[in-house]
Amino acid sequence: MKRGIALLAVLVFLSCTAAGYLYIQRTQEPEVQEEHIEQTEPVAKEEAVIGENAEIVYQYYYTEDQRTAEQVEPVQNYLLGLNLAQVRSIYDGWQVVFFSPDKVILRSTVEGRSDESFLLGEQDGMLAVFREDADGKITLYECTDVPLSVLPEIERQQIQEGVRILGEDNLARVLADYMS
Numbered sequence: 001m002k003r004g005i006a007l008l009a010v011l012v013f014l015s016c017t018a019a020g021y022l023y024i025q026r027t028q029e030p031e032v033q034e035e036h037i038e039q040t041e042p043v044a045k046e047e048a049v050i051g052e053n054a055e056i057v058y059q060y061y062y063t064e065d066q067r068t069a070e071q072v073e074p075v076q077n078y079l080l081g082l083n084l085a086q087v088r089s090i091y092d093g094w095q096v097v098f099f100s101p102d103k104v105i106l107r108s109t110v111e112g113r114s115d116e117s118f119l120l121g122e123q124d125g126m127l128a129v130f131r132e133d134a135d136g137k138i139t140l141y142e143c144t145d146v147p148l149s150v151l152p153e154i155e156r157q158q159i160q161e162g163v164r165i166l167g168e169d170n171l172a173r174v175l176a177d178y179m180s
Helices: 002-027 083-090 152-162 170-180
Strands: 053-062 067-074 095-099 104-110 117-123 125-131 137-147 161-166
Touching: 002 095, 117 137, 117 170, 125 161, 125 170, 137 170, 152 161, 161 170
Parallel strands: 053 104
Antiparallel strands: 053 067, 095 104, 117 125, 117 161, 125 137
């Protein structure tokens, strides 16, 4: 009888431990998938300072659609002559992934979807592009002069169901294919 109670207690303990472990794993934030983030060179030594002709690259990694958007700007006057430690103190919450006198790359992780989400669809029988915002609201972005009737049946059906495209660069390539 005592063995049965001891065995039952051990099984209950192990079950609770496993359930707790699974709960913790599910509630923790998922790690950013590094394979979707462009790898760059390691950060330079502290002695380097930002030069007059440097450029600042802001990278925004969106967790929902796993897209990295980049914004490149010339260096602002308040950053001239700053070293790595000073840049890190100014850009608290950003990761400095590259630092040299000519170029600084800063990366931030943004929870949610990027604003460069597009849908190909139909508007009055023509190929149309719709933009989807972070809240999922879809608005007409551009109506092309390509009638759906000239497209193969499979492509026409896909477009009528909606074809998702991430990024303006990808959108331009896809539209060029349909318009040629």
